[in-house]
Amino acid sequence: MSSLSSSVEPAPVAPQTHVINDFTIQVATVNGSGSQTANIVILKAIFQMGVPVSGKNLFPSNIAGLPTWYTIRANHKGYISRKKEIDFCVAMNAETANEDVMSLRPGAAVVYDEPLKLNALRTDLIFYPVPFDKIVNAVTTDAKLRRLVRNMVYDGVLSHLLNIDLGEMEKALSKQLGKKPKALQLNMSALEAGRQFSVDNFQIQHPFKIERLNKTAGQILVEGNAAAAMGCMFAGVTVVAWYPITPSSSLPESLIGYMRKYRMDKTTGKATFAIVQAEDEIAAIGMVIGAGWAGARAMTSTSGPGVSLMAEFAGLAYYAEVPAVIFDIQRVGPSTGLPTRTAQGDILSTAVNSHGDTQHVLLLPGSVEECYTMAAESFDIAERLQTVVYVMSDLDLGMNTWMSQPFPYLDKPLDRGKVLSEDKLKELGGTWGRYKDVDGDGIPWRTLPGTPMPAFFTRGSGHNEMAQYTERPDDYVKNLDRLARKFDTAKTIVPAPVIDQPAGAKVGIIAYGSSDFAVLESRDQLNAEASLETSYLRLRAYPFTPAVEEFVRRHDRVYVVEQNRDAQMLKLLRMDLDPALQTKLRSVLHYNGLPIDARSISDGITAQESAFA
Amino acid sequence: MSDATAPAPVPPKKVNRINLDVASYRGSKTTLCAGCGHNAITERIIDAFYEMGVDPKRVMKFSGIGCSSKSPAYFLNPSHGFNSVHGRMPSIATGALLANASMLGIGVSGDGDTGAIGIGQFVHLMRRNLPLIYIIEDNGCYGLTKGQFSPTADLGSKAKSGVVNDLPAIDTCALAIELGASFVARSFSGDKKQLQAILKAAIAHRGTCMIDVISPCVTFNDHEGSTKSYAYAKDHDDPVGEVQFVPFFEDITVDYEPGSTTAVTMHDGSHLYLRKVAEDYSPSDKMAAIRLLHESASRGEFATGMIYIAPDQDNFLDTLHMVEKPLAFLGESETRPSRAVLDELMDGLR
Numbered sequence: 033m034s035s036l037s038s039s040v041e042p043a044p045v046a047p048q049t050h051v052i053n054d055f056t057i058q059v060a061t062v063n064g065s066g067s068q069t070a071n072i073v074i075l076k077a078i079f080q081m082g083v084p085v086s087g088k089n090l091f092p093s094n095i096a097g098l099p100t101w102y103t104i105r106a107n108h109k110g111y112i113s114r115k116k117e118i119d120f121c122v123a124m125n126a127e128t129a130n131e132d133v134m135s136l137r138p139g140a141a142v143v144y145d146e147p148l149k150l151n152a153l154r155t156d157l158i159f160y161p162v163p164f165d166k167i168v169n170a171v172t173t174d175a176k177l178r179r180l181v182r183n184m185v186y187d188g189v190l191s192h193l194l195n196i197d198l199g200e201m202e203k204a205l206s207k208q209l210g211k212k213p214k215a216l217q218l219n220m221s222a223l224e225a226g227r228q229f230s231v232d233n234f235q236i237q238h239p240f241k242i243e244r245l246n247k248t249a250g251q252i253l254v255e256g257n258a259a260a261a262m263g264c265m266f267a268g269v270t271v272v273a274w275y276p277i278t279p280s281s282s283l284p285e286s287l288i289g290y291m292r293k294y295r296m297d298k299t300t301g302k303a304t305f306a307i308v309q310a311e312d313e314i315a316a317i318g319m320v321i322g323a324g325w326a327g328a329r330a331m332t333s334t335s336g337p338g339v340s341l342m343a344e345f346a347g348l349a350y351y352a353e354v355p356a357v358i359f360d361i362q363r364v365g366p367s368t369g370l371p372t373r374t375a376q377g378d379i380l381s382t383a384v385n386s387h388g389d390t391q392h393v394l395l396l397p398g399s400v401e402e403c404y405t406m407a408a409e410s411f412d413i414a415e416r417l418q419t420v421v422y423v424m425s426d427l428d429l430g431m432n433t434w435m436s437q438p439f440p441y442l443d444k445p446l447d448r449g450k451v452l453s454e455d456k457l458k459e460l461g462g463t464w465g466r467y468k469d470v471d472g473d474g475i476p477w478r479t480l481p482g483t484p485m486p487a488f489f490t491r492g493s494g495h496n497e498m499a500q501y502t503e504r505p506d507d508y509v510k511n512l513d514r515l516a517r518k519f520d521t522a523k524t525i526v527p528a529p530v531i532d533q534p535a536g537a538k539v540g541i542i543a544y545g546s547s548d549f550a551v552l553e554s555r556d557q558l559n560a561e562a563s564l565e566t567s568y569l570r571l572r573a574y575p576f577t578p579a580v581e582e583f584v585r586r587h588d589r590v591y592v593v594e595q596n597r598d599a600q601m602l603k604l605l606r607m608d609l610d611p612a613l614q615t616k617l618r619s620v621l622h623y624n625g626l627p628i629d630a631r632s633i634s635d636g637i638t639a640q641e642s643a644f645a
Numbered sequence: 646m647s648d649a650t651a652p653a654p655v656p657p658k659k660v661n662r663i664n665l666d667v668a669s670y671r672g673s674k675t676t677l678c679a680g681c682g683h684n685a686i687t688e689r690i691i692d693a694f695y696e697m698g699v700d701p702k703r704v705m706k707f708s709g710i711g712c713s714s715k716s717p718a719y720f721l722n723p724s725h726g727f728n729s730v731h732g733r734m735p736s737i738a739t740g741a742l743l744a745n746a747s748m749l750g751i752g753v754s755g756d757g758d759t760g761a762i763g764i765g766q767f768v769h770l771m772r773r774n775l776p777l778i779y780i781i782e783d784n785g786c787y788g789l790t791k792g793q794f795s796p797t798a799d800l801g802s803k804a805k806s807g808v809v810n811d812l813p814a815i816d817t818c819a820l821a822i823e824l825g826a827s828f829v830a831r832s833f834s835g836d837k838k839q840l841q842a843i844l845k846a847a848i849a850h851r852g853t854c855m856i857d858v859i860s861p862c863v864t865f866n867d868h869e870g871s872t873k874s875y876a877y878a879k880d881h882d883d884p885v886g887e888v889q890f891v892p893f894f895e896d897i898t899v900d901y902e903p904g905s906t907t908a909v910t911m912h913d914g915s916h917l918y919l920r921k922v923a924e925d926y927s928p929s930d931k932m933a934a935i936r937l938l939h940e941s942a943s944r945g946e947f948a949t950g951m952i953y954i955a956p957d958q959d960n961f962l963d964t965l966h967m968v969e970k971p972l973a974f975l976g977e978s979e980t981r982p983s984r985a986v987l988d989e990l991m992d993g994l995r
Binding site for chain 1: 673702703705706707717718722723724725726727728729730733735736737738739740741742743744745747748765766768769965966967968969971972973974975977979980981982984986987990991994995
């Protein structure tokens with residue numbers, strides 16, 4: 033195995049004139065200045081030109097006034113995770129401009145507002161001063177509008193400097209503003225004015241350039257929360273209760289939009305659903321559990337602070353065996369932490385969320401497509417197991433814009449689980465116990481209110497197989513052991529991990545969720561730069577399936593990559609794995625609030641691997 | 646099965662209008678203390694549902710935590726019931742009724758379960774006017790944890806240990822009226838006739854029925870110096886007027902002098918006759934209702950009867966404009982949009 037310090041001379045490279053379709057643009061603006069439209073237009077125009085692209089919004093916990101950054105990465109190979117280095121900077125925020133420029137790597141290019149005089153700061157960058165006010169003043173006389181269209185001017189400048197097709201930008205802009213012809217016209221003028229200024233004044237000195245490619249045909253651009261909302265709708269969700277919290281709110285809000293459009297009964301015009309904004313997260317999960325108990329497909333969406341508040345109810349649902357789906361769009365903790373920054377920090381606490389002996393199923397979507405498919409699967413699993421299922425997304429996946437293949441239509445019939453019917457009751461010889469394991473899988477049969485089936489009284493754990501009140505030690509143990517059996521059954525129905533195991537690879541990587549894209553890129557880096565071939569297991573659910581232990585067994589060392597400080601998934605693995613295998617597990621951790629990047633993973637692995645070189 | 650011999654004559658069972666006997670409305674044996682007010686309320690619930698001819702299979706029972714919250718196990722055995730978590734029963738009931746709006750919901754809470762840990766969910770339940778009978782079995786103390794004061798204990802009331810309560814009581818009826826409940830009543834577990842009439846009227850109402858029932862705790866709060874004892878309640882019960890309920894299925898004409906009685910037509914066609922004690926009191930006037938509660942309390946009494954009613958107020962389930970069929974029973978064909986919808990959504994993302 034080779035280490036990083038290779039003795040091989042670098043191959044002679046021809047002087048590089050262009051870096052095509054492989055760079056990162058960062059736009060620094062002030063929160064609330066309306067830059068989102070301008071940034072989306074750049075993103076979409078590049079996407080429409082067939083170049084793989086991703087967009088990340090790094091925003092503060094603030095409505096207006098604080099700095100915000102939008103990063104767009106174009107990559108011909110299709111790497112769409114965050115890249116650390118910025119190649120092209122648009123400095124619109126006077127407050128952060130100095131720091132933004134000072135942190136750039138040599139050779140980077142900067143478009144900036146001329147009065148900021150940033151060109152005096154460094155000599156190793158390429159500067160393009162743009163007199164934004166002057167250009168905007170020529171576009172409109174309205175002071176308020178000037179502020180809004182200012183951002184379109186940098187789009188125009190970038191169109192020229194980065195060779196982004198102006199027609200594609202106009203197409204993207206009209207999609208954004210299609211229903212507002214006046215705003216559209218004004219923005220178009222600003223876009224063209226910016227481009228014209230650049231053409232008239234700038235000689236292109238940087239190597240970065242977009243060129244048409246054919247790698248996005250048929251694909252879509254979407255945020256994970258919108259994808260999850262679609263999944264919920266196609267899974268037939270009927271009751272939604274939620275409480276606003278960043279970064280989760282856009283999931284139920286997208287869902288409201290979709291449901292009002294597509295889930296109204298065609299003949300009566302009435303809703304085939306109920307969506308309630310609850311008074312807090314405790315009420316939200318209470319409503320979900322009440323609805324699940326009465327037979328509806330019910331869900332809520334929240335983030336870490338909400339999951340903590342829901343802990344008591346989650347335990348009740350576990351013991352009383354009520355299906356419920358909870359989306360946790362993870363962010364860094366605690367309630368007054370950095371609510372707009374991303375993390376995978378709720379893994380350990382959510383797996384056992386509540387008091388007493390509690391175990392929960394976690395689904396771990398690794399892409400926007402899985403936000404969609406797992407949203408749908410979560411309801412089947414929750415109803416099949418009669419338990420709480422958490423879908424562990426995060427801010428990066430949920431709120432940022434990701435490229436994806438279009439989603440598949442879900443045509444697998446809904447699994448509504450073991451709901452007692454008259455026929456089943458006959459099959460059972462006419463006797464039924466709500467908490468009786470008649471099938472040997474730990475899952476009992478339930479009945480729903482409002483049906484002719486026998487009723488039962490629901491309580492936490494103080495019940496026997498017939499749902500009668502009991503405090504007998506043997507009844508309690510029997511019930512708890514059955515619940516443990518049910519959790520074993522969960523292993524057979526949760527999504528299996530995705531494994532790529534090249535022959536001969538001795539080092540494995542285990543990762544999950546939004547780390548996937550960075551891991552894919554890192555594996556290529558490790559191969560190219562350190563000749564380290566790795567296997568990769570992407571976890572998609574907790575409890576772990578037997579394949580996970582098998583994967584660890586096959587490799588000498590396994591790096592568990594995650595976005596938290598405490599190696600939370602690694603700790604869950606340790607609880608489950610054969611103790612002899614535990615020394616094989618190592619951590620690569622990323623927890624600064626920014627989405628994980630490939631370089632951090634590669635560096636983390638090579639640093640530890642050097643000991644074995 | 647056919648049987649050639651004639652059956653021995655059995656005395657006909659007394660049944661209600663849906664041919665059920667009163668036993669069909671009973672529950673498991675109570676585990677509360679002998680003489681507990683809550684047991685009397687359980688009896689009234691059984692009688693009211695029996696007399697109204699409600700199908701128990703169309704009822705869902707809910708409770709939080711506490712002595713009161715055990716009681717749904719003691720009535721309506723054929724109904725599904727859910728003993729949930731402390732103070733959060735309103736959200737469970739809300740979710741269950743969203744899932745199946747065709748059901749009749751009854752929730753039993755206590756004064757601690759409602760007034761302390763559950764005050765947040767109580768507030769929003771009242772505000773939504775969710776169709777639910779919400780009974781507070783109010784004894785001014787935490788029985789299950791041995792007699793601590795609850796938020797409905799009166800200022801100056803004495804605990805069994807001799808400690809005097811130094812905080813004012815929360816008046817759950819005044820709060821409910823202020824917040825938007827459309828049916829607000831107070832009664833006493835010892836007043837069989839009044840409580841029965843109120844419960845029957847609640848069954849006929851579509852909206853939140855907030856019924857605070859003074860229900861003495863014989864073990865921890867039935868002593869001299871307590872304002873929630875049997876003796877105190879009997880002496881300080883201040884009825885705002887007689888409550889007479891005539892269900893829609895009974896052909897009874899009530900003669901009353903106009904001006905002396907308020908007649909209310911309920912959602913299901915039943916009638917409620919409320920004889921006035923005070924000339925200027927109208928149970929449809931929020932301000933008058935709240936004033937009445939305050940005046941009664943300032944005399945050291947508690948007003949009982951139908952305090953406030955708005956029979957036609959919008960309720961939460963109606964505002965959601967849901968399809969007729971319960972959401973819980975909608976099938977895949979009703980809840981999964983077509984492939985064309987997915988295609989449309991995907992096109993919008995390109």
